[in-house]
Amino acid sequence: MSIRKAAPVRLEPTCLTSTAVVAVARECLDHWQANVGQVDVDGDPSALHQTRVGLRRFRSALSLFRRALDDPQVEWLGDEVRELALPLGDARDLDVLMAEPGLVDRLDPSALSQLSEQRRAAYVRVGELLDSTRWADVRVLVERFLDRAPWDLEPDPPAVVTAADALQRRWRRILRDGGDLAALSAADRHRVRIQAKKLRYGAQFFADLFPDHEGDDPSKYASTLGRAQDALGALNDHHIQHLLLEGVGVAHPELDETAALNASQVAVDEVMALRPFWASPPV
Numbered sequence: 001m002s003i004r005k006a007a008p009v010r011l012e013p014t015c016l017t018s019t020a021v022v023a024v025a026r027e028c029l030d031h032w033q034a035n036v037g038q039v040d041v042d043g044d045p046s047a048l049h050q051t052r053v054g055l056r057r058f059r060s061a062l063s064l065f066r067r068a069l070d071d072p073q074v075e076w077l078g079d080e081v082r083e084l085a086l087p088l089g090d091a092r093d094l095d096v097l098m099a100e101p102g103l104v105d106r107l108d109p110s111a112l113s114q115l116s117e118q119r120r121a122a123y124v125r126v127g128e129l130l131d132s133t134r135w136a137d138v139r140v141l142v143e144r145f146l147d148r149a150p151w152d153l154e155p156d157p158p159a160v161v162t163a164a165d166a167l168q169r170r171w172r173r174i175l176r177d178g179g180d181l182a183a184l185s186a187a188d189r190h191r192v193r194i195q196a197k198k199l200r201y202g203a204q205f206f207a208d209l210f211p212d213h214e215g216d217d218p219s220k221y222a223s224t225l226g227r228a229q230d231a232l233g234a235l236n237d238h239h240i241q242h243l244l245l246e247g248v249g250v251a252h253p254e255l256d257e258t259a260a261l262n263a264s265q266v267a268v269d270e271v272m273a274l275r276p277f278w279a280s281p282p283v
Contacts, residue, residue, distance in 0.1 A: 003046045004034035006057060011208040013160060018150030020159035021065050024205045025146055028058035033139070036130060041123035045095040048126065052088045055081055058142075060201040064166040071151055080138055087129050091122035097241050111248040118244075163206040164278040170199045171276060178268040182261050186235070189264070193232035196271065200225035206278070215275035224274060228267040234260050 009027050011020055032054025038047035062078040098104065098119060104112060129135055150156045173195045181189055200222050207218035235257065242252040 003038065003044060003050055004031060005050060006031055006053065006204070009205050009208070011159060011206070013209050013211055015159045015209075016150070016156045017065070017068050017159045017162040018153055018156050020162070020206075020209075021061075021069065022146050022149050024061045024065075025058060025142065028054055028061055029139070029142055030054075031057060039123075039126060039130065041120050045092075045099070048088060048091055048095065048123075052085060052092055055085045055088070056197070057201050059085075060198045061205060063198055064202050064205070065162065067166070067169075068157065068162040069151055069153070073145060077138075077141065077145060080141075084129065084135060084138060087122070087125045091119065091126050093240050093244065094119040094122055096237070097244055100241070107250060111245075111250050114248040115244070118247075159206075160209045163202070163209050167199060167202050167206065167278045168276070170195045170202065174199065174268070175272055178272055181232075181265050181268060189232060190236065192268065193229055196225045196229045196232065196268075200229060203277075210277050213277035213279075215277040215279055218277050221274055221277065224267075224270050228264070228271045231260075231264040231267040234264070 007027060007030075009024050011023055015023075032051045035047045035050040035054065038044065039051055040047070059078045059081050062074050062081075066074045066078075094115065098115060107115070174192060177184065177188065177192050177195075181192070184192070203218040203221040203225065210218065235255070238252070238255040238260075245252045
């Protein structure tokens, strides 16, 4: 079997919000389910990564639709999926560290053995999770939630209106907070990164709803936001790798935080210069 990456969500520009919710959520569900059976410590690390990406996309979709659905189960499902995904994040951190160029060559045998054992233990925890009743129950709960569509929405608004509102709110948060990253705390910079992630996924989910957009293409939005997300994540990724290496007695090269912040600001500035493709949705 091959690793399954995210696929486009096909939506008619005139579809209703409930139709869009089901289409987006099912794509995310299919994404993570297609990869979960291939997650193995000795297999392709991309299987775990894509499973985790599918879960993240699903949580972002719930967040984007939460205001329109106004259903307490939406927030509950998002929280449940977030908690379930935590062991996958631990394993992914070790996968990324072990794949860092030149790292394995400069580790002494003891440190390498310890990290390899930590990685194997992390995958054991992931395997226990994937075999658990709780994991199986989440898929059942998601299916039941989707089967309830259209969730007594009255009215069930056009998806293009719901999408424009969700995208605009996250766009405003980036414009509000992204102009001076150096002045923000690490936690506030992380929140900017989260908004960039949600806006990127939203641009991918809702692209078909805006065929006659006047702003920048949704694909340009997604790629530009992806670069900003990666740049904003560099400091956090370095911190995690520092802790992992410190735990086995290995020093991690210092990161030039000023350069990392400057790179993040350049990337976020590129995002802020984009022209919204959802600015004037048809009604």
